[in-house]
Amino acid sequence: MTPGHKEAAVTVINGNWGLTSLSEIRAVLLSAYGVLVRSFEAAPEEAVHVSLWNRDCPFTVYDQRPYQVFLSARDTYWSQYVYQFSHELCRILTHFDRYKTHRHKWFEESLCELASLHVLNSLATAWKEDPPSGVFEASAFAKHHQSYAEEIERKTPIPPQSDLPAWFNRNIDRLEEDPTRRELNRVVAVSLLSSFRENPALWRDCGWLNRWDARKDSTLSEYLNSWTDCLREHGPNQEPRAPDIVKQLFIADSESSV
Secondary structure (H helix, E strand, O other), rough: OOOHHHHHHHEOOOOOOOOHHHHHHHHHHHHHHHHHHHHHHHOOOOEEEEEEOOOOOOOEEEOOOEEEEEEOOOOOOHHHHHHHHHHHHHHHOOOOOOOOOOOOHHHHHHHHHHHHHHHHHHHHHHHHHHHOOOOHHHHHHHHHHHHHHHHHHHHOOOOHHHHHHHHHHHHHHHHHHOOOOOHHHHHHHHHHHHHHHHHHOOHHHOOOOOOOOHHHHHHHHHHHHHHHHHHHHHHHOOOOOOHHHHHHHEEEEHHHOO
């Protein structure tokens, strides 16, 4: 069985996870894993080991294989497990530790917020129709995934689409200074959500992030152009879509041709 195989892909490390079991946690994480792997049409390069972290900031360790993911969710707060794990798995699927220091890391972090919403919305349906075995009353819990995602969207103030380039220009310095400003990451994520719902194939483009050295891209336009070039040269046999959608939303028309 290779690390990319779903059943071999996720290991939950023993710890004080609270009122649940390792097998139940693993079943929840595998259901989230399945959604993102199908969306990206790619699996992590190595297995993912998940441990408990007694602080509020989940993270994935740089430069370790198998991947070492730390979550803070406990007990049977399944939506929190899904939210945190999906974010970290998206980091892995976008090759977060190939290039660690470029100024566009905020975009990866925003995409990971989007991935969490995507998986929560997907599992709200999947758990109702085909609940994971080994998770107590998973079918009844499914609606909570939807309400968890909706609450994040509700608390995220999104400017009108026509105002997004101005919002971006006001906030780009803050994003580049600290790529994990969650209140800003979520504006980007929720702004992209409808496009990814309408065209789930956009996730395939995201699997090619960090396949080039983004440290040479000094602006978002250059970064998106490099992403497009990478997709055309090495990516799937389809015209790149995701970079153009990001351009249309966040870059003013006068800049998009740069």
